Amino acid sequence: MKALVLSGGSGTRLRPISYSLPKQLLPLANQPLLAHVLRGIRDLGITDVGVVVGDQGAQIRKAIGDGADHGVAITYLTQDSPKGLAHAVQVARDYLRDDDFLLHLGDNLLPDGLGDGAVEFRRGGAAAHLLVQKVPDPRPFGVVELDDDGRVRRVTEKPQRPRSDLAMIGACFLTPAIHRAVDAIRPGRRGELELTDAVQWLVEHGVMVRASEYVGYWKDLADSEDVLAANRRLLEAVEAHCGGEVDRFSAVGSRVAIGPGARIIRSHLEGPVVVGAGSVIEDSRVGPYTSVGRDCVVRGSELTGSVVMDGAVISKVTRLADSIVGRGTEIGRGDRRVGHRIVAGDHCRIEVPW
Numbered sequence: 001m002k003a004l005v006l007s008g009g010s011g012t013r014l015r016p017i018s019y020s021l022p023k024q025l026l027p028l029a030n031q032p033l034l035a036h037v038l039r040g041i042r043d044l045g046i047t048d049v050g051v052v053v054g055d056q057g058a059q060i061r062k063a064i065g066d067g068a069d070h071g072v073a074i075t076y077l078t079q080d081s082p083k084g085l086a087h088a089v090q091v092a093r094d095y096l097r098d099d100d101f102l103l104h105l106g107d108n109l110l111p112d113g114l115g116d117g118a119v120e121f122r123r124g125g126a127a128a129h130l131l132v133q134k135v136p137d138p139r140p141f142g143v144v145e146l147d148d149d150g151r152v153r154r155v156t157e158k159p160q161r162p163r164s165d166l167a168m169i170g171a172c173f174l175t176p177a178i179h180r181a182v183d184a185i186r187p188g189r190r191g192e193l194e195l196t197d198a199v200q201w202l203v204e205h206g207v208m209v210r211a212s213e214y215v216g217y218w219k220d221l222a223d224s225e226d227v228l229a230a231n232r233r234l235l236e237a238v239e240a241h242c243g244g245e246v247d248r249f250s251a252v253g254s255r256v257a258i259g260p261g262a263r264i265i266r267s268h269l270e271g272p273v274v275v276g277a278g279s280v281i282e283d284s285r286v287g288p289y290t291s292v293g294r295d296c297v298v299r300g301s302e303l304t305g306s307v308v309m310d311g312a313v314i315s316k317v318t319r320l321a322d323s324i325v326g327r328g329t330e331i332g333r334g335d336r337r338v339g340h341r342i343v344a345g346d347h348c349r350i351e352v353p354w
Contacts, residue, residue: 002050002095003048003101003104004050004096004104006085007052007054021326021327022059022060024060026221026227028227029231029234029235030291030292030293033109034064035070036111038070039070042071042072046102049073049074051064051074052079052091053077077095084194087193089103090182100174102118103171108221109218110171111234113216117131124210126210127202127209128178128202129172130152130155131168132211132212133213134165138159138166139162141167142168143167145166146211150210151210151211152210155168155209157190157197169214169218181202181205185198235290240254240257243259244258244259244262244275247263250264253271255272256271256287259275259278260278262277263279267284270285273288273291274290276310278295280299282299284303285301286302290303290305293309295311296308296314297315302319303317303321306322307324308325309324312327314330316332316333317331317333
């Protein structure tokens with residue numbers, strides 16, 4: 001079995017961050033989201049992975065490389081414009097050949113693994129096996145209707161009046177039968193070739209499509225709140241580690257991971273927290289649920305529940321909470337006020353009240 005990871009989307013709801021950083025490279029617990037996706041694929045025993053990229057593909061190639069560091073072998077496939085998930089399958093047709101494959105969205109976090117879904121697929125005899133989860137509002141998703149035996153009766157893309165509360169999560173298992181369906185459909189109302197339409201084509205032509213409910217953690221990283229929630233979820237698994245230096249005036253709690261060459265000076269870190277290699281935390285309080293990237297400086301500041309990306313500088317800022325700070329961003333004091341909340345893109349300079 002192969003895997004196909006779709007990483008060509010533009011991430012419009014994550015702007016300004018996604019203007020210069022593909023959302024598949026957003027750091028979660030100081031690892032790119034795509035690295036977490038590849039780990040889950042490798043844990044299924046799948047090592048042959050196609051990654052579909054768009055106009056930010058060069059950044060993804062540079063960050064992820066050939067996949068060797070993640071235990072997989074990557075073939076990059078270019079989608080010239082975002083024409084839909086089914087179009088991405090068309091782009092990958094020569095790569096996939098006649099193999100079964102796991103289709104995984106590159107902006108979906110599934111840290112609890114897909115082993116149960118893979119078992120169901122292998123023993124179910126279906127042309128497609130969807131993974132679904134009950135959601136309070138299914139309208140932003142592909143919505144699946146099932147019969148009593150778990151066989152799919154209908155799949156609808158983003159319906160205004162959903163007939164089910166079962167949403168397709170960002171992964172499914174497919175056989176080569178999907179290629180005939182993809183070639184048969186036409187662009188939907190969004191002007192894209194929808195994977196849901198291809199699955200529905202299979203259903204309408206009497207091909208067996210099954211689904212099972214996914215009981216693990218699933219997060220589709222659509223906006224900044226999703227990023228922070230996913231970061232918190234992954235930080236819950238952090239184990240204490242110190243590869244840097246902590247001076248005798250500092251207090252470091254449990255579940256704090258400090259990278260090589262990082263320095264903690266007269267500071268208090270309350271886990272779960274990760275601090276990247278080469279970063280400096282001085283006269284500050286950090287945590288919990290905060291990740292600080294590589295080569296950052298946090299000085300005379302207090303932050304919690306935040307994602308701080310590589311090379312950021314935060315100086316003399318109090319009560320920075322639930323924020324995303326982009327690469328190379330500098331945050332310093334401004335006019336005196338109360339409280340701060342920031343979502344910043346790359347290479348910004350932001351002055352906050354004090």
